[in-house]
Amino acid sequence: MTLVWPDAPGDSLTIRGARVIDPSSDLDGAFDVTIEDGIIIAIDPAAESARGLVLAPAFVDPHVHLRVPGREDEETIASGTAAAAAGGYCAILAMPNTDPVVDSAAVLGALIERAREDAVIPTGFMASISKGLEGQELTEMAELARLGAAAFTDDGHPVVSAGLMQRALQYSAVTGRLLALHEEEPTLSRDGQMHDGAVSAELGLAGWPSVAESVMIGRDCDLAAYEQRPLHIMHLSARESVTAVRAAQARGVAVSAEVSPHHLCLTDDTVRTLDTNRKMNPPLRSEDDRLALLDGLRDGTIACIATDHAPHARHEKDAPFEEAPFGVTGLETAFAAIYTHLVEPGELDLGLVLERMSAGPARIFGLPVPRIEVGESANLVLLDLDATWTVTEGGFASKSVNSWLLGETLTGTVVKTIADGRVVHAA
Amino acid sequence: MTETVHLRAAPELPGEPPPPAPSRRHLLGVSDLDRDDVERLLGTAASIARSLDREVKKLPALRGRLVVNLFYESSTRTLSSFDLAAKRLSADTMAVRSSGSSVDKGESLRDTSLTLGEYDPDVIVIRHPHIGAPQLVAAATRAHVVNAGDGKHQHPTQALLDLYTMREALGRLDGLHVAIVGDVLHSRVARSLIEALALVGARTTLVGPPTLVPRGIEHMGCEVSSEIETIGSADVVYVLRMQRERMLAGAAYVPSLREYAAEWGITAQRLRRGQLVMHPGPMNRGVEIDPQVADSDVSLITEQVRSGLVVRMAVLYDLLAGGPIDVARGLEVA
Numbered sequence: 001m002t003l004v005w006p007d008a009p010g011d012s013l014t015i016r017g018a019r020v021i022d023p024s025s026d027l028d029g030a031f032d033v034t035i036e037d038g039i040i041i042a043i044d045p046a047a048e049s050a051r052g053l054v055l056a057p058a059f060v061d062p063h064v065h066l067r068v069p070g071r072e073d074e075e076t077i078a079s080g081t082a083a084a085a086a087g088g089y090c091a092i093l094a095m096p097n098t099d100p101v102v103d104s105a106a107v108l109g110a111l112i113e114r115a116r117e118d119a120v121i122p123t124g125f126m127a128s129i130s131k132g133l134e135g136q137e138l139t140e141m142a143e144l145a146r147l148g149a150a151a152f153t154d155d156g157h158p159v160v161s162a163g164l165m166q167r168a169l170q171y172s173a174v175t176g177r178l179l180a181l182h183e184e185e186p187t188l189s190r191d192g193q194m195h196d197g198a199v200s201a202e203l204g205l206a207g208w209p210s211v212a213e214s215v216m217i218g219r220d221c222d223l224a225a226y227e228q229r230p231l232h233i234m235h236l237s238a239r240e241s242v243t244a245v246r247a248a249q250a251r252g253v254a255v256s257a258e259v260s261p262h263h264l265c266l267t268d269d270t271v272r273t274l275d276t277n278r279k280m281n282p283p284l285r286s287e288d289d290r291l292a293l294l295d296g297l298r299d300g301t302i303a304c305i306a307t308d309h310a311p312h313a314r315h316e317k318d319a320p321f322e323e324a325p326f327g328v329t330g331l332e333t334a335f336a337a338i339y340t341h342l343v344e345p346g347e348l349d350l351g352l353v354l355e356r357m358s359a360g361p362a363r364i365f366g367l368p369v370p371r372i373e374v375g376e377s378a379n380l381v382l383l384d385l386d387a388t389w390t391v392t393e394g395g396f397a398s399k400s401v402n403s404w405l406l407g408e409t410l411t412g413t414v415v416k417t418i419a420d421g422r423v424v425h426a427a
Numbered sequence: 428m429t430e431t432v433h434l435r436a437a438p439e440l441p442g443e444p445p446p447p448a449p450s451r452r453h454l455l456g457v458s459d460l461d462r463d464d465v466e467r468l469l470g471t472a473a474s475i476a477r478s479l480d481r482e483v484k485k486l487p488a489l490r491g492r493l494v495v496n497l498f499y500e501s502s503t504r505t506l507s508s509f510d511l512a513a514k515r516l517s518a519d520t521m522a523v524r525s526s527g528s529s530v531d532k533g534e535s536l537r538d539t540s541l542t543l544g545e546y547d548p549d550v551i552v553i554r555h556p557h558i559g560a561p562q563l564v565a566a567a568t569r570a571h572v573v574n575a576g577d578g579k580h581q582h583p584t585q586a587l588l589d590l591y592t593m594r595e596a597l598g599r600l601d602g603l604h605v606a607i608v609g610d611v612l613h614s615r616v617a618r619s620l621i622e623a624l625a626l627v628g629a630r631t632t633l634v635g636p637p638t639l640v641p642r643g644i645e646h647m648g649c650e651v652s653s654e655i656e657t658i659g660s661a662d663v664v665y666v667l668r669m670q671r672e673r674m675l676a677g678a679a680y681v682p683s684l685r686e687y688a689a690e691w692g693i694t695a696q697r698l699r700r701g702q703l704v705m706h707p708g709p710m711n712r713g714v715e716i717d718p719q720v721a722d723s724d725v726s727l728i729t730e731q732v733r734s735g736l737v738v739r740m741a742v743l744y745d746l747l748a749g750g751p752i753d754v755a756r757g758l759e760v761a
Binding site: 196200201203207276319320 | 536555556557558559560563577578581613615618643644647
């Protein structure tokens with residue numbers, strides 16, 4: 001089983017009067033949803049309550065850095081999954097770029113055992129494509145897959161060698177697991193600190209150009225087509241990348257893609273603040289890129305919103321921009337950020353967002369698709385779209401506070417999260 | 428006392444407690460200045476320059492004040508210039524360098540700032556290899572912070588001293604045409620100067636190999652060319668240093684320094700009669716600038732060094748005292 005967490009019986013409860021939206025089941029209306037022992041047993045028409053309560057399939061995040069093993073000061077399985085529960089998630093997948101790297105059965109096995117004790121929601125672990133993320137030798141993928149690796153990725157690093165990428169694709173026929181790729185041509189991105197454009201020119205920061213991402217996507221889609229294997233591209237950031245993925249899909253390549261909330265909401269203009277919580281990899285790009293990402297999300301080229309939740313110690317982020325590490329946290333703010341920045345202003349439809357945060361990622365990674373149907377295990381998020389809240393350092397379940405939203409007031413709170421039949425978060 | 432409030436308030440970092448009163452003023456970048464600020468600072472510098480012609484050169488304006496020079500990069504002219512500027516205004520000075528200090532032991536900039544802040548310095552002048560370091564010091568201490576160069580970002584006192592030098596030599600700034608030649612990509616001097624020239628109504632053309640002129644920089648309000656002949660219409664040719672220490676091995680911005688010198692080096696043959704040449708130093712003679720040009724009458728390079736002293740005195744004075752500087756009184760007391 002790919003997703004693990006402690007065994008416990010399911011809960012029984014009824015959620016009354018919320019607007020129930022399940023894009024996968026074409027459901028949108030006021031219902032009372034009754035759960036018994038963790039299973040949805042009744043969905044009955046109801047009078048809609050006055051409050052802006054929405055009940056939707058809980059979210060699935062296939063891109064989370066839990067920092068275990070190695071940086072338990074930044075996040076743990078317990079704190080990271082608690083953050084996910086608070087953000088409305090019923091399942092997450094953790095990245096293997098830890099210390100040591102998740103590249104052996106011993107490390108993966110220890111993580112799975114720990115998650116069976118500590119995870120607040122069902123949690124899966126990806127293993128690395130290459131040993132030590134060094135891009136030289138493949139990990140023992142068959143054994144790792146059998147033990148429960150959810151997918152394979154060298155996230156944080158590209159698979160630089162086209163030859164190794166081809167071997168990994170060929171071998172994925174044995175494991176049946178998806179390869180998830182961080183696309184970055186290192187001789188083009190060099191020591192880039194932000195998007196290569198007018199803002200980097202003005203600030204004097206080394207540029208990480210869009211083309212460093214898209215040329216690798218082009219290469220890997222060609223390899224995937226040649227090997228007739230599926231592929232997943234993580235955290236798209238540029239218009240060129242959306243174009244490359246869309247073109248590959250049009251010619252029948254089984255390539256999927258994800259985008260982060262921060263790439264949907266922000267542009268490189270915000271780096272002028274020199275706030276190190278605006279420093280991510282891939283970098284925030286131009287408004288034109290942001291609009292292309294929104295288009296890709298709407299037309300299905302990008303089927304998944306993933307947070308790339310990347311906790312970092314305060315003292316490491318509290319440094320000059322070039323010295324600070326890449327990445328921001330996102331689990332606890334993803335929905336509210338997107339709702340406030342994109343749904344309320346009319347850039348994205350609420351139903352589309354709910355689908356791209358739940359069924360979209362679940363389908364890509366072969367995880368159970370959260371559905372609001374009688375007989376299904378309850379994987380639900382209850383949202384209050386009338387409530388506002390201010391993002392503060394003290395308000396996080398995560399052990400880290402490197403959020404780009406600190407100080408912002410957002411609309412939309414997670415009132416309750418139910419994961420695999422159990423209430424895991426109640427505000 | 429005249430109103431001297433300008434310069435940006437300290438940035439509020441999320442989660443930090445609100446900055447304590449009184450309001451602090453900093454010079455973190457040229458964008459902290461408006462045209463009136465530039466006029467006032469250049470005027471103060473000119474008054475100070477006249478005082479330096481006298482026999483006794485020390486002014487009492489900043490007696491009892493502490494200026495800390497916190498330098499994380501090697502520097503000759505900027506450090507000596509700030510140090511002397513503070514001393515000429517009777518301030519106490521203290522230099523802290525990255526080598527031989529706790530920085531060598533891995534102390535973070537924030538912790539170093541907190542430590543130095545306990546001495547209650549009035550001004551911290553900081554040079555650092557990375558952008559944003561001055562903002563971080565400003566947020567961590569109560570001192571006025573002057574950016575003496577942060578990474579490839581800004582070097583505002585260099586831009587002010589260059590404006591001062593140009594105006595002394597040519598009598599005006601408005602309508603001047605300045606060609607900035609060379610490695611713009613790695614140059615904080617260029618970025619500050621482009622902004623400053625735009626502020627005073629001058630026209631700027633950047634000239635250099637496309638590999639060393641970043642894409643999009645024209646949005647700062649300048650023209651861009653890779654043809655060295657475009658310097659012909661400029662009143663001032665501002666030559667940038669080829670910053671070899673900032674070039675990553677194998678990055679190959681130019682095939683060789685020899686080729687750079689042949690294509691973009693400033694020689695007497697490439698200059699038109701009446702054009703003036705500037706360079707922020709230190710020079711690579713024979714690379715970006717021909718030694719004959721550097722040492723000739725058209726060169727303002729030594730004037731730039733003299734301007735640096737008076738402009739930095741003006742900046743320190745403006746931050747801490749403000750108002751018209753009383754040069755005569757200064758001479759009596761010192």
